[in-house]
Amino acid sequence: MATTTTQDVTAENTLDRLSEVTGPPLEILTPYREFSEAGKTYYFAPGGFLYRKDFLAEQLGGYFCGYLTDEVWHYRTARG
Numbered sequence: 001m002a003t004t005t006t007q008d009v010t011a012e013n014t015l016d017r018l019s020e021v022t023g024p025p026l027e028i029l030t031p032y033r034e035f036s037e038a039g040k041t042y043y044f045a046p047g048g049f050l051y052r053k054d055f056l057a058e059q060l061g062g063y064f065c066g067y068l069t070d071e072v073w074h075y076r077t078a079r080g
Helices: 009-018 055-060 070-077
Strands: 002-004 035-037 040-045 049-052 063-068
Touching (some): 009 035, 009 049, 009 063
Antiparallel strands (some): 035 040, 040 049, 049 063
């Protein structure tokens, strides 16, 4: 399950898509690796916290958009 705190529909959709934990993960997440969705740039901080990069919030590290549960974060970042 994912939790969001903003009205960023792209972030909500990304968190929902990544929250699936059946079968082997098709997408492995790496902390701080930037990715683009719908023309916006996002990244995950350690622990599964999703941020959107934005010019106005650059010094703050971006806008907090939501997070993945601990279970999902470990599933998506597991190596091996």
